[in-house]
Amino acid sequence: MKKVILLVIPILLLAACASQDGGMGPGMGGNGMMERHHAEIPTEYAGLTNPIPADKESLERGSELYTVNCASCHGDGGMGDGPAGSALDPAPSPIAHSSQMMADDYLFWRISEGGVPFGTSMPAWAVFDEQSRWDLINYMRALGDGTVQPISGMGGTAYDPEIQAAQQAEILAKAVEQNVITEEEADTFTTVHDAVEQYRLAHPEVVQSGGNATEREATILAALVEEKIITQAQADAFTDIHDRLGNSGLMP
Numbered sequence: 001m002k003k004v005i006l007l008v009i010p011i012l013l014l015a016a017c018a019s020q021d022g023g024m025g026p027g028m029g030g031n032g033m034m035e036r037h038h039a040e041i042p043t044e045y046a047g048l049t050n051p052i053p054a055d056k057e058s059l060e061r062g063s064e065l066y067t068v069n070c071a072s073c074h075g076d077g078g079m080g081d082g083p084a085g086s087a088l089d090p091a092p093s094p095i096a097h098s099s100q101m102m103a104d105d106y107l108f109w110r111i112s113e114g115g116v117p118f119g120t121s122m123p124a125w126a127v128f129d130e131q132s133r134w135d136l137i138n139y140m141r142a143l144g145d146g147t148v149q150p151i152s153g154m155g156g157t158a159y160d161p162e163i164q165a166a167q168q169a170e171i172l173a174k175a176v177e178q179n180v181i182t183e184e185e186a187d188t189f190t191t192v193h194d195a196v197e198q199y200r201l202a203h204p205e206v207v208q209s210g211g212n213a214t215e216r217e218a219t220i221l222a223a224l225v226e227e228k229i230i231t232q233a234q235a236d237a238f239t240d241i242h243d244r245l246g247n248s249g250l251m252p
């Protein structure tokens with residue numbers, strides 16, 4: 001019985017997506033992860049930094065909270081593939097990955113207020129004291145950078161940058177097919193995106209500098225142009241391609 005239900009729901013979701021015809025436009029309420037990442041962080045959260053060191057104790061507390069409260073939707077490894085999440089639209093985010101890109105203030109805001117500002121099914125976790133919310137952030141980051149191994153329980157794969165890259169390639173191929181971008185633009189996007197990721201890994205202080213993704217991305221692109229890793233034209237093209245992908249609804 002359970003099997004049947006699990007099979008039917010994704011088909012219904014697919015049908016619903018297909019009938020949307022072209023996906024989500026900018027006016028359709030910000031259901032895309034990209035739009036949430038670029039949203040303005042409310043002033044009471046903006047600039048907050050994690051006061052709890054990611055030591056063994058914090059990771060243990062975070063792990064316990066995560067396994068009980070989050071893994072059902074976000075998956076054991078934080079890839080967004082927990083069993084309770086498969087029927088949700090938008091789907092649970094791959095927080096093992098998001099937490100590498102997004103600053104403390106964004107993550108703390110999103111855990112505290114959940115999907116309320118965006119009308120999604122992400123619950124608000126303000127019932128947890130602040131330390132617990134920071135412990136969760138430490139744990140999500142540790143899942144994403146491989147410091148901890150996922151505890152299996154709910155289901156879902158461990159974070160794997162190669163899976164992430166394959167998913168991105170698939171989205172870009174679809175965008176080319178649907179004439180959202182050209183093949184050349186897909187290549188530019190991949191080149192610049194990889195450079196940005198590498199820069200992020202080499203400069204964790206930029207991720208921690210707070211602010212939303214728009215500001216941080218502009219800072220990183222400027223630095224990459226300055227260091228002659230990419231050209232100004234590539235940086236400009238990237239921002240434009242990024243916007244079109246975001247508006248197309250193809251990016252999660």
Ligand code: HEC
Nearest residue numbers: 069070073088090091092093098110115120121122123136
């Ligand atoms: C009922 C399913 C569900 C549970 C349980 C859940 N989440 Fe989520 N979460 C979601 C969905 C759906 C999204 C994507 C929509 C959004 O960002 O509002 C999300 C998004 C997020 C984001 C934003 C990530 C990003 O890239 O923007 C964070 C952070 C997060 N969840 C953390 C947690 C933590 C920590 C817990 C446990 C304390 C948790 N979630 C429990 C469904 C869930």
